[in-house]
Amino acid sequence: MSRSTSSPSTTQNPAGATPELHQWIDQQRSLGVQDGALFTSMVAAGWDEGVACQALDPAPAASTPTAALPEPDLGGEPGSIDVGDRAVRVLMSMNAPRVVLFGEILSADECEALIEAAKPRLARSLTVETASGGEEINADRTSDGMFFQRGELPLVQQLEERIARLLNWPVENGEGLQVLRYGPGAEYKPHHDYFDPHEPGTASIVRRGGQRVGTLIIYLNEPAQGGATTFPEAGLQVVPQRGHAVFFSYAQPDPATRTLHGGAPVIRGQKWIATKWLRQGRFD
Numbered sequence: 001m002s003r004s005t006s007s008p009s010t011t012q013n014p015a016g017a018t019p020e021l022h023q024w025i026d027q028q029r030s031l032g033v034q035d036g037a038l039f040t041s042m043v044a045a046g047w048d049e050g051v052a053c054q055a056l057d058p059a060p061a062a063s064t065p066t067a068a069l070p071e072p073d074l075g076g077e078p079g080s081i082d083v084g085d086r087a088v089r090v091l092m093s094m095n096a097p098r099v100v101l102f103g104e105i106l107s108a109d110e111c112e113a114l115i116e117a118a119k120p121r122l123a124r125s126l127t128v129e130t131a132s133g134g135e136e137i138n139a140d141r142t143s144d145g146m147f148f149q150r151g152e153l154p155l156v157q158q159l160e161e162r163i164a165r166l167l168n169w170p171v172e173n174g175e176g177l178q179v180l181r182y183g184p185g186a187e188y189k190p191h192h193d194y195f196d197p198h199e200p201g202t203a204s205i206v207r208r209g210g211q212r213v214g215t216l217i218i219y220l221n222e223p224a225q226g227g228a229t230t231f232p233e234a235g236l237q238v239v240p241q242r243g244h245a246v247f248f249s250y251a252q253p254d255p256a257t258r259t260l261h262g263g264a265p266v267i268r269g270q271k272w273i274a275t276k277w278l279r280q281g282r283f284d
């Protein structure tokens with residue numbers, strides 16, 4: 001049994017599911033625990049297998065992490081997607097891990113404007129600390145960064161609307177756009193972007209908006225050397241190109257999604273990116 005799968009209570013009415021049992025199922029699902037693991041825990045705690053099955057099915061849509069994922073519509077005009085105010089090019093798509101490479105999501109001028117708007121607010125990047133639910137400076141992540149509020153500038157809002165159309169995912173489910181700058185030697189060691197369901201701080205993090213289910217990394221410039229985004233388990237390296245973006249999604253907070261990725265060290269020059277993380281639900 002996984003550490004986050006606390007035991008479901010069997011204090012009332014072991015012959016039928018109780019409100020407490022449904023509450024426990026909802027809470028565990030919101031942490032990303034899969035139904036198979038929940039079933040095992042319920043039976044181990046003494047619930048009848050039939051009752052356990054019934055309690056898990058039908059799954060309430062609002063709390064099912066795998067119900068839907070951000071995903072571009074690749075069925076239209078070959079090679080490009082209309083996002084309202086421009087056509088984004090589709091350059092590469094793979095299934096496992098789910099990764100799509102886009103071109104021209106931002107113009108060169110828009111990339112420059114985003115960099116200039118972010119510059120005055122850069123500080124050493126923090127990472128969300130799932131052990132506590134707080135934030136910490138992390139030796140694995142040596143970039144400087146800042147967050148824009150959603151819709152903070154007209155350009156930020158325009159980009160958020162583009163992303164929503166590109167990935168068929170509501171603007172409201174997106175975290176604020178993050179801009180990162182890596183200087184020579186700076187990197188982001190391989191990691192997953194979802195919050196680890198086994199960590200105690202994850203419950204409080206996912207209370208706002210649910211799990212992360214997708215990431216879009218937009219390249220705002222081109223480092224002179226180094227700085228690729230790497231997916232070590234897929235043997236994939238994405239070389240930063242101004243205005244391009246790499247998207248990946250993860251249906252569960254689980255390494256089986258093969259979405260381990262990192263930012264390789266910049267060797268010469270600087271690397272600027274904007275990252276949009278997408279949540280299951282509204283991130284208000």
Ligand SMILES: O=C(O)CCC(=O)C(=O)O
Pocket residue numbers: 188193215217227228229230261262263264273275
């Ligand atoms: O720098 C990169 O290419 C990767 C960035 C990243 O993984 C993130 O922001 O979560």
Ligand SMILES: [Fe+2]
Pocket residue numbers: 191192193215261
């Ligand atoms: Fe990441």
